[in-house]
Amino acid sequence: MARLIDWQLGTLTAVRDETPTVRSFTLSLPAWEGHRPGQHVDLRLTAEDGYSVERSYSIASEPERGAEIDLTVERIPDGEVSPFLHDVVMTGDRIEVRGPIGGYFVWEAALGGPLLLVAGGSGVVPLMAMLRHRYRMSNGTPARLLFSSRSYEEIIYRDELDEMARHGDGLEVIHTLTRSQPPGWTGYARRIDEPMLAQLLESLAQPRVYACGPTALVENVANALVRLGIQPDRIRTERFGPTGS
Amino acid sequence: MPADEPMDTIDEQMLDGNAVGGMLIGLFGVEMTHVPGRCANCHKVSMVGALKAYTRGPGVVLRCPWCGQVVMRLVHRGDEVLVDMRGAMLLRFPAPG
Numbered sequence: 001m002a003r004l005i006d007w008q009l010g011t012l013t014a015v016r017d018e019t020p021t022v023r024s025f026t027l028s029l030p031a032w033e034g035h036r037p038g039q040h041v042d043l044r045l046t047a048e049d050g051y052s053v054e055r056s057y058s059i060a061s062e063p064e065r066g067a068e069i070d071l072t073v074e075r076i077p078d079g080e081v082s083p084f085l086h087d088v089v090m091t092g093d094r095i096e097v098r099g100p101i102g103g104y105f106v107w108e109a110a111l112g113g114p115l116l117l118v119a120g121g122s123g124v125v126p127l128m129a130m131l132r133h134r135y136r137m138s139n140g141t142p143a144r145l146l147f148s149s150r151s152y153e154e155i156i157y158r159d160e161l162d163e164m165a166r167h168g169d170g171l172e173v174i175h176t177l178t179r180s181q182p183p184g185w186t187g188y189a190r191r192i193d194e195p196m197l198a199q200l201l202e203s204l205a206q207p208r209v210y211a212c213g214p215t216a217l218v219e220n221v222a223n224a225l226v227r228l229g230i231q232p233d234r235i236r237t238e239r240f241g242p243t244g245s
Numbered sequence: 246m247p248a249d250e251p252m253d254t255i256d257e258q259m260l261d262g263n264a265v266g267g268m269l270i271g272l273f274g275v276e277m278t279h280v281p282g283r284c285a286n287c288h289k290v291s292m293v294g295a296l297k298a299y300t301r302g303p304g305v306v307l308r309c310p311w312c313g314q315v316v317m318r319l320v321h322r323g324d325e326v327l328v329d330m331r332g333a334m335l336l337r338f339p340a341p342g
Contacts, residue, residue, distance in 0.1 A: 005270050042267040101266040103279030104294025215257050239260045
């Protein structure tokens with residue numbers, strides 16, 4: 001039995017472009033014992049000279065997928081690991097993985113809702129695992145995703161989110177585009193702020209909140225929600241650090 | 246930051262305890278992020294995953310989200326790990342099996 005702390009070898013079986021700078025990587029993990037939506041893995045890359053570097057990546061896929069996971073990774077130009085994953089790694093390559101990790105930023109259908117998910121950029125990744133799980137379980141928990149992206153082209157999982165929302169089982173996806181908007185855009189066009197959250201809360205009483213993204217965004221969202229009367233213990237956060245790190 | 250200063254400013258380097266979950270599993274042998282811990286300074290309870298994590302220094306510093314006091318310091322030095330937990334009054338977790 002693979003222990004949590006053991007590194008296991010995964011095989012990259014598929015790569016998919018999500019946006020011009022974000023890709024999803026499917027890893028097949030024979031020793032995988034399943035995960036919970038919201039958890040992450042550590043990835044370890046080791047160079048021939050023994051230099052090794054570890055990074056944490058959220059799992060994007062739902063647990064129902066079995067012995068494979070999707071990681072969705074934004075290419076950070078001066079990063080150590082993400083350019084390697086984007087530019088060098090190919091299907092069939094083997095990568096060291098440890099996990100799943102985390103029992104705090106986790107949502108499962110049994111926990112119930114309603115759910116308020118707030119994402120900035122690639123902060124949507126662990127929330128996507130929750131939404132995919134919710135969808136696969138035909139769970140019907142009322143859920144809102146408030147998703148801040150820089151531009152329309154940079155909305156990660158855009159088509160899949162549209163499709164899940166169209167399904168009409170209680171999920172609503174609200175986008176805000178902070179840097180540029182396509183012609184005819186009628187949605188929000190500013191950073192997530194307190195009035196935006198207040199409007200969402202009108203139709204969502206005491207939700208379970210999961211907020212993930214750059215530290216400043218998550219901090220602002222958590223503080224605004226507390227001011228709006230959400231109990232702090234209903235709010236779970238995952239901060240990514242400064243934008244672009 | 247002085248330990249008695251309230252955490253009212255946004256520190257962009259700050260992460261959550263969740264971010265060092267893998268390292269903590271390596272040290273304690275079990276998943277630690279949903280383990281409740283009591284801050285020795287303000288006595289409030291937070292899950293380890295909700296502590297404020299500073300990971301850019303030579304080690305990892307975990308602070309109480311309520312009062313800002315340091316709860317844990319973890320430093321890798323060669324093949325040793327140094328753990329200073331004087332800010333954690335109590336951690337309660339399942340015995341590693």
